[in-house]
Amino acid sequence: MTASLDPRTGLPVVAMVGGGQLSRMTHQAAIALGQSLRVLAADPAESAALVAADVQLGDHRDLADLRRLAEGATVVTFDHEHVPTEHLRALEADGTRVAPGPAALVHAQDKLVLRRALADAGEPQPAWAEVSTVPAVAAFADEVGWPVVLKTPRGGYDGKGVFVVHGPDQVAELLEQHGTLLAEERVPMLRELSAQVARSPFGQVAVWPVVETVQRDGVCNEVYAPAPGLGEELATAAQELAVRIADRLGVVGMLAVELFETADGVLVNELAMRPHNSGHWSIDGAVTSQFEQHLRAVLDYPLGSTAMTAPVVVMANVLGGDAAAEDWSGPGLDERIHHCMAHWPDVKLHWYGKGQRRGRKLGHVTALGTDLAEVRARAVAAARYLADGVVDPAFAFDDDEH
């Protein structure tokens, strides 16, 4: 099938399912490439719908909406994993290019499918079992010990759908509620890492430095690039692992391989086949951001350089905090941004335009430099001030700045 080009520009049209911040930042990258992202949003107030010219309102579970989105588009891609596999197959049957394709994407949609595939490939992962009865869980716990981690195979994200159970008495209710679950050993991990790779249909791959991710309540909160103190051997092993997985599964676009680092090496936690929170640092911190690279990859363009633009880059998420509360009486958002800019003129702000709600990802900030402690201090203080309106005593404003 010949690729469709926008007759106004002579350039491709990428259609993205989902109107969240990933879509918003992909549109930003598309602008530089002469393109305009087409967005399928559920609501006109969604993050990407506020800024993109070509927005379709619809439901990602509705095949008719997906077909309308695909009309005249060069390729259809995603800012989340929730499109039903059968709809993706139907789009492919229509002749639509879907990237990543359903056969790859299912490994990011279904944790049991992923575990089986990694087992077949002999890749390192936690001990696991498919469980649908209490005795099955108890038998698994006999092998790996309590607590056991139970996960819903589908639909979980940001810590949702993950349950740490300390004995068999909590299991029955979870099985009743969710059906078959994935049981995993609780890994004695040192920290979490993320290895990102982009892969094009041609088979070109590009990797970024492996990063350390820090979660808070299951939500990504900070990212350090490169992962501090990670030996070159382990870093290379993690990158090679990510490339092998991308190749074996036929991923097209961005792949984030979330890893547990243990005393014995790395284990695969889960996959995301789209731009991912662990790669937001690359907008300011790499020659080619994950968003531009995702566009290049799904279009089968050659991939861009992933070199870092500074020795140390720290990304800190702004999660809705005290300042998102209804009874908040401190400085409003616009004022907080004002103070943030005044105090940290070299911290890069990325605000998603979403309504403020506690725990919600509202934006992120990026700081660049050479010393991790200094760079992290700047990023975290700026993010905390934006979220909670609180000035960390360690990074107090001067009096005359207030």
Next chain:
Amino acid sequence: MTASLDPRTGLPVVAMVGGGQLSRMTHQAAIALGQSLRVLAADPAESAALVAADVQLGDHRDLADLRRLAEGATVVTFDHEHVPTEHLRALEADGTRVAPGPAALVHAQDKLVLRRALADAGEPQPAWAEVSTVPAVAAFADEVGWPVVLKTPRGGYDGKGVFVVHGPDQVAELLEQHGTLLAEERVPMLRELSAQVARSPFGQVAVWPVVETVQRDGVCNEVYAPAPGLGEELATAAQELAVRIADRLGVVGMLAVELFETADGVLVNELAMRPHNSGHWSIDGAVTSQFEQHLRAVLDYPLGSTAMTAPVVVMANVLGGDAAAEDWSGPGLDERIHHCMAHWPDVKLHWYGKGQRRGRKLGHVTALGTDLAEVRARAVAAARYLADGVVDPAFAFDDDEH
């Protein structure tokens, strides 16, 4: 007047008159700040109209269209200088914040007004005279020698409205056609420089390194940041000159001071009070781009760091060339972009989405590095390949890349 905020986001709405590439790149910067630029475009196919969510079609010379644009906007700003002064005064009388204001902007609109203001301020500029008769031009030429440069006070850009006359016989026709003109000595210049400064209503200013600009047929073609071989003393003097002008004229937003470098120092050529071609390098080459800074300045946000992200940055414009011809039989635009990405994975592309036409600014590329000759070679070769589909022998592709 209290600033208007977008009720959906709690953040300001900047409205920009003009839908060209400057507006397009300002929208890109607005996205990171949680905003969505409101654009007044003359045509839905304009560069910014293709990518922005909030586009109004209208005429920048029509006060009703301008008033509609201003409704609910925090501030109105410009991607060109062509809005009539009386309309800007009318908007201000309505209570609309206009940045830069009409009293400042007129110095970028009318070259005679600028010359008078610089003379009053005692700032360095070429010898000049206001002329409306042939004898007046001849008398001026007696002082400064032929050739004399005649300029239309208003409406010129990219070399249009500029005439180099070598004797009195060419003058009558120009005066008849254009009325009163600005006569200037032809400056024995070494090269052209640009000093950019952002200024906020609060009076904060931020300067970038002074750059060298290289024109082709009166159109900016290449920019080297920082200006190579420029002594620190002269660089500082040029930055201070730009700041003095911004202060004196009350500029709000970006100001580009285009300069002639001569054996005796710098002379002011002309001003632009908006993001300017000489600052495109800052998107990839500075912590804060001129586009983000323009938004910060017109919103009276604190200004961002102007530090460079690499020692040497070169921007090369892609002007419509052979490949824009109707009978072009070489690789199409999408294919040229493909090859460009393959050959220069670290050159940053900025494509404006406009129809291809010879001489038209279609996009630009930016290269970063440490050695000017190497960095320039990459940027120029990439731009030339995009424009003309010609591979410079000095930067030939390997056979197996074709």
